[in-house]
Amino acid sequence: MKNKNNIYKSLYLIRSFEQTLETYFSKGQIRGTTHGCIGQEVIAVAAINNINIEQDWITSNHRCHGHFLAITNDPLVLAAEIMGKNIGVLNGRGASQHIRLKHFLTNGITGGMIPIACGLALSKKLKNEPGIVLAFLGDGAMNEGYVMESLNLASIYHVPILFLLENNMYAMSTRSANVTAGNYQKRIDSYDIPYFETKDNDYFTIKKTFQEAYKFVKSQTKPAFMECKTFRFCGHSKSDKKEYMSQQEIQKWNLEDPLLKIRKDISEEEAIKIEEEVKTIVKEAFQTASSSSPPDPTIILKHVAN
Amino acid sequence: MSITYINDLRNGLRELLKSDKTVYLIGEDIGDPYGGAFKVTKGLSLEYPNNIIQTPMSEQGFTGMGIGMALNGLKPIVEIMFGDFITLTIDQIINHLAKFYEVYQIDISFVLRTPSGGFRGYGPTHSQSLERLFFGIPGITVIAPSIINSPGKMITKSVYCNRPIIFIENKLDYSKVLLPTNKLINDICFINPIDSVQNFPMHKITIPEMQPEATIITYGGMVPACMKVQEELLMEEEISTEIITISNLTDIDFTSLLNSIESRKVITIEESWEKFGWGSYITSKLTQSKPFEHTSNIGAKNCYIPAAKELEDYVLPTTKTIYKRILEEIK
Numbered sequence: 001m002k003n004k005n006n007i008y009k010s011l012y013l014i015r016s017f018e019q020t021l022e023t024y025f026s027k028g029q030i031r032g033t034t035h036g037c038i039g040q041e042v043i044a045v046a047a048i049n050n051i052n053i054e055q056d057w058i059t060s061n062h063r064c065h066g067h068f069l070a071i072t073n074d075p076l077v078l079a080a081e082i083m084g085k086n087i088g089v090l091n092g093r094g095a096s097q098h099i100r101l102k103h104f105l106t107n108g109i110t111g112g113m114i115p116i117a118c119g120l121a122l123s124k125k126l127k128n129e130p131g132i133v134l135a136f137l138g139d140g141a142m143n144e145g146y147v148m149e150s151l152n153l154a155s156i157y158h159v160p161i162l163f164l165l166e167n168n169m170y171a172m173s174t175r176s177a178n179v180t181a182g183n184y185q186k187r188i189d190s191y192d193i194p195y196f197e198t199k200d201n202d203y204f205t206i207k208k209t210f211q212e213a214y215k216f217v218k219s220q221t222k223p224a225f226m227e228c229k230t231f232r233f234c235g236h237s238k239s240d241k242k243e244y245m246s247q248q249e250i251q252k253w254n255l256e257d258p259l260l261k262i263r264k265d266i267s268e269e270e271a272i273k274i275e276e277e278v279k280t281i282v283k284e285a286f287q288t289a290s291s292s293s294p295p296d297p298t299i300i301l302k303h304v305a306n
Numbered sequence: 307m308s309i310t311y312i313n314d315l316r317n318g319l320r321e322l323l324k325s326d327k328t329v330y331l332i333g334e335d336i337g338d339p340y341g342g343a344f345k346v347t348k349g350l351s352l353e354y355p356n357n358i359i360q361t362p363m364s365e366q367g368f369t370g371m372g373i374g375m376a377l378n379g380l381k382p383i384v385e386i387m388f389g390d391f392i393t394l395t396i397d398q399i400i401n402h403l404a405k406f407y408e409v410y411q412i413d414i415s416f417v418l419r420t421p422s423g424g425f426r427g428y429g430p431t432h433s434q435s436l437e438r439l440f441f442g443i444p445g446i447t448v449i450a451p452s453i454i455n456s457p458g459k460m461i462t463k464s465v466y467c468n469r470p471i472i473f474i475e476n477k478l479d480y481s482k483v484l485l486p487t488n489k490l491i492n493d494i495c496f497i498n499p500i501d502s503v504q505n506f507p508m509h510k511i512t513i514p515e516m517q518p519e520a521t522i523i524t525y526g527g528m529v530p531a532c533m534k535v536q537e538e539l540l541m542e543e544e545i546s547t548e549i550i551t552i553s554n555l556t557d558i559d560f561t562s563l564l565n566s567i568e569s570r571k572v573i574t575i576e577e578s579w580e581k582f583g584w585g586s587y588i589t590s591k592l593t594q595s596k597p598f599e600h601t602s603n604i605g606a607k608n609c610y611i612p613a614a615k616e617l618e619d620y621v622l623p624t625t626k627t628i629y630k631r632i633l634e635e636i637k
Contacts, residue, residue: 121374129378
């Protein structure tokens with residue numbers, strides 16, 4: 001039971017963070033843009049809870065807040081980064097989608113981290129280092145040329161990488177099924193990469209399958225690919241009103257909110273306690289970030305080439 | 307002892323592989339027996355098989371793979387078979403590599419080397435000098451040796467300067483013999499390094515005891531052509547010129563450059579298109595610091611690089627066209 005409480009707390013932290021962020025954006029209190037992961041939190045937490053955070057590298061994409069929070073549990077440095085504050089992870093250089101913390105790297109180009117993740121995995125193999133690379137990607141990235149090149153490279157060089165596809169079925173506003181030939185499993189099979197799948201956006205199903213896939217990669221020093229069907233309850237980015245989704249579809253997935261599923265296994269009293277606690281942490285993180293200092297512009301001169 | 311550009315470069319790569327097990331060569335067809343499209347890596351895969359990674363034709367993918375290796379402390383040298391194909395790597399270089407270095411503040415040893423240039427009848431997609439695409443991109447340094455630098459030494463420096471390097475070779479240079487410095491060449495000129503420039507040198511090619519009437523600034527594969535023009539101008543017109551060659555194309559030490567110019571006329575020469583070219587940036591920066599009597603920029607005509615010899619020679623800056631232009635401009 002204690003374990004479920006902790007899982008719910010991690011999931012709720014991400015949800016609460018993204019919701020608070022949406023509020024700040026809607027009030028015009030933050031510049032720039034953001035890509036929320038409401039509805040997809042279970043994948044981040046189930047995966048990150050089951051890797052070796054000291055040894056493994058994790059690459060992510062524009063929709064990276066969930067991954068970051070699952071790793072760090074630290075909403076303050078992320079909120080500060082998004083707000084462009086000096087205490088942010090990168091002193092405000094990168095904001096929402098350009099984050100680096102030790103072995104965790106994200107970037108804003110769809111699919112662009114995937115070749116790099118393969119290189120990281122190859123380097124681990126060449127250096128005889130323990131651990132693997134966990135590479136998150138979305139369904140939009142599956143039609144990028146270099147992602148397909150990378151699947152081939154990972155397979156021919158036998159590198160320890162686990163591709164984790166968070167398939168929320170929409171590449172921004174485009175329904176991926178309408179623009180994707182065949183299906184992902186057939187593609188992955190053709191590269192001789194083992195394919196794992198979860199369909200229900202459920203923490204425990206994802207955890208179980210993830211552990212199998214992870215174990216395969218680690219023990220075989222070979223790539224594996226895992227597809228998690230999921231749903232994004234929020235827009236693609238801050239201004240997206242989801243006009244391209246049907247109400248039926250939204251309602252169907254809302255009924256299957258993965259956070260509610262876990263919440264049902266916790267007493268109402270405990271759930272409320274967790275929620276209140278997390279809300280306070282997030283609220284304070286945003287307030288502290290908001291009132292903290294902006295970076296000194298001269299930091300830009302550090303570590304530049306020309 | 308004389309050595310060709312390609313052998314010097316290969317020796318540099320071999321020395322790197324020998325002395326540093328974290329150096330990896332990555333690219334298409336670079337293994338033996340083929341040894342690379344221009345044979346730069348010939349023999350190396352037999353000597354260091356574990357450090358040569360022969361790839362499929364996936365330039366975006368294996369460039370990114372090299373970047374990933376570099377992030378974890380390895381030192382990849384990625385070969386792109388023809389300079390024209392760097393278009394395929396640009397997203398990985400500009401949106402990833404450069405950002406990891408500058409935004410994520412990561413020291414990274416990553417070298418992408420590629421042969422540039424035309425004059426071989428390869429036609430529009432195998433003859434361009436596309437290094438220009440990286441000029442002015444923050445976080446990217448473009449290095450180009452010539453026959454008066456040791457490409458072997460320069461590739462070694464590139465590997466150890468811990469930042470993203472695009473390393474531009476020239477196809478015509480591979481078979482040429484490297485020229486010595488501080489020694490009279492062809493009874494005509496001396497080549498001297500410009501001392502104040504760090505790391506990636508500038509050189510000056512001067513005709514002794516004559517005041518230069520013009521200063522030619524160039525790089526890479528255009529250096530031999532410019533030296534030929536220098537010789538012909540002296541022999542046929544008794545015009546003395548000086549040539550300054552630059553090997554770090556993007557981080558130029560303008561103070562040293564200005565101080566070493568001894569004439570009042572500056573002409574830049576590059577193989578790529580003159581329009582929006584490297585040379586126009588150089589003369590623009592120079593004239594912002596000091597007035598010159600004359601500046602001009604010579605490069606390819608503003609069209610694709612055609613295949614037939616007569617057409618290619620019409621478009622690219624040949625010794626003949628450079629000679630004619632310089633003569634017109636300084637007379």
